[in-house]
Amino acid sequence: MKLDFNLKLTQEQKLVMTQQMQLSIKMLQMSGFELQQYIEKEMQENPVLDANYSEENHIENNKDKIDYKKFIEYLEFDNYSSKNYVNTDDEEVSPFNFITNEKSLKDFLEEQILELHEDEYTKEICRYIVGNLDARGYLDNTIENMAKEIHANKENLEYALGIVQGLEPYGIGCRDLKECLKIQLKNKNIENEKLLALIDNYLELLAENKIADIAKKLSISVQEAQKYTDLIKTLEPKPSRGFYTGESVKYIIPDAYIRKINDEYHIIMNDSVLPKLNINPVYKSIILNGEKKDGTVEYVKDKINSAMFLMKSIEQRKSTIYKVLEEILKRQRDFFEYGKEHLKPMTLKEVANEIQVHESTVSRAIKDKYIYTNIGTIKIKDLFTTAISSVDSGEDVSVVKIKNRIEEYVNKEDKKKPLSDQKICDMLIEEGMNISRRTVAKYREELGIKSSSKRKRF
Template identity: 40%
Template sequence: MDLKFDLNISQSQKLIMTQEMRQSIEILQLTAIELNSLIENEMLENPVLEHNEDSQKEAAPAHEETVKEEVSQKEDVRWDEYFQSMEVSEYRGQAQSSPDPDEEYGFEKFSSNAQTLSEYLHLQFGLLAQTLSEKERLAGDYLIDCIDDNGYLIVDENYIIDILGVDEELVARVIEIIQGFDPAGVGARNIVECLLIQLRQMGYDDDEVFLDIIRNQLMALAENQFKRIAQATGLSVEEVYEFKEVIKTLEPKPGREFSCFEGVSYVIPDGSIEIVDGELVVKINEAAAPRLRINNYYRSLLKNSQKNDEIRVYLEKKLDGANFLIKSIEQRRDTIKKVIEAIAQYQRNFFFEGVEELRPLTLKAVAEMVEVHESTVSRAIHGKYIQTPKGTFALKFFFKRGYAQGDEDKSSDAIKRFIKEMIGGEDKQKPLSDQKISEMLQDKNLNVARRTVAKYREALMIQPSSKRKEYH
């Protein structure tokens, strides 16, 4: 066996993911809320950073870009010379202006203390407290606390009996009291009981035939099986139809009017598109990506420290990290702005006309317009929102698959709008089938399969034709 060792030198290109590159990618993908949280944490760990609320990018001097290029060369950064050249830059320390009292204490800074469903029910129960026994008050308070945001009682009665040491009759009596509170239907244990409570409060106590429909034939009523119900109850088809119209006025979630005050999700738009003199103007929200700068005190401290001083070594390390974070945030702003500008250019008609003019758009198309990789666009739109004349949308909203319509393309949202309009204008006694809608779309030169129509109809939460049929 012939064994030998060879030493060969070869040249190859390889992409090494540095820690700085990884951090830059992560910052690009962060949402506005996550970015602000990251900035706050960095400011706690890095004392040289502070918010730069006074300066505006547009007001920066022309030579600022040259300064940034010098700073970007991390090796051998001479911070004392850098600070001298930054005397008029947006990152130089500036005296903080006194806050405007109107801005600090404006009406929009305050939020209302809205009454919750639980508080409203406890208030009503408190008005009856003097007429109830101690055990009834205890059971009532506990039961109200077991009512969810939709207004339903979500605890088993036997559990209440065991944990409070009360009898079944007392619990049933207190539940009946709560079910008489406003809003109508509150305290029910299921949808049937919720509707029955509301019907009784509307005066249907003696109409057992109607109450029986709710108890035993609610699904048939929901599916518009009027003839079947009429045969089973002895009512006419017209009476059953009219009864369903009454049911449609009831509230299946009595606590809904209170739920809007709790658990609200907030988003911070990363930018906005405005119409100015017939043109679309893109702006980046300063609150979504706040600007940072180097603190004045630490800048002067670095100037006065000795070359090998421990303070200087520490500050230079912190300044390197601060500089890279500032650059990463600025790069994030620029990338997001370019992506939004590309979307505004491509979806121009949407912002003037509406969703029917929304065109199909892919990540690849925007990547080519912005001259970046598709993965960069994907990270740039992740969790980002934009405020427009048509409302606030996630950037992902503008990326749609589509269908050819002659020389133009229509997005899936436009197809859904067509389907909704067709169903909205249909003859309720002869509702349109999915196949018929597909044929009508083909008449519009849109080749949409029946299965696709069914999928879009379900996404719109519209029942099939067999359940939309009405009888008169």
């Protein structure tokens, strides 16, 4: 083997992304809410930035201001007048006084524990058990472990657990799904050996909708097995559902409005949530004078450059989103006019080619972006859909339209003889849609529709 070490000079073209380019791309794919938070962070870190909010951006407008004191006096119901909402002094009554905190599951259980006719020691054990519940409302610990942790008798813990399992919502404090379902049946005063045997042994068959197999295993009729499975499906596998979990609310801020004015659709960019950024004049004067020799001028120049790039990137983001929406509006006018049935096939590549940008730029521009229209708030990404060619007319058919037809077929089918994927495929082909059985199965699953065997009713 001969090892040869040589120095070679080669020339190649390469795109090196600067930090500013990376930041510009990052800002393009931010949602309106994320951009708002990012600007607020930049303002805290960059002293040269000034923000001006226009009058129309203010949440409270004097013209529409509500006199909450008079509003409360107007309410003559006992449940309002009994509460001391109104201050006796001249301070403004905050509208937030009317907003109640969302109740968590633990708060709800705590209220019930307070009302128990039990000694304080038992109540404390109940509170400890509630503290061990997971996000579903299941008990995420064993009696043995809990007994060691709090130095209590297992009997006391078993007793307290029985109390917790009797609280609402029923199913709370269970160790697994089977126990969860049985607790709910117990609290409904339903005691049936066959039903309990189904829960203990054949939940897997129930999940597969194998009603005939369940009937055979339990030695009951198919109709009776169907009745039991229907009852079990009415129970709640996650007792915590519907309660506040502590997760933060994600706000949707539309980046633009699509308005119809004089029979023409117009794009109005939503600037109301973002401040108008400027350079503070004090720092401008430092640059103009340029007298200080302690590095202040260089520091201010650096901060002004950062501020100018931020403002430029925000405008560039707005311009790119506008161009994308302009092209979407050209292609999807029928959708905005008549609804989702008229959504035409449209890809990122087609829009990118038309507005002369890269496909990835369009992808970033629509990521987590929403538009407000006369038919509601729409995620821009949902307007992009692939096409299936039509056998008859030769025109492309939107995937959304095909999914709607699949949903319609399933809703109208005979539940005793549900339509197979092949049958749905044949029906779509008869309507002129060139589609395979495998594609039908894929779209059905995306719609959350079970297979024909699992939809069957007896």
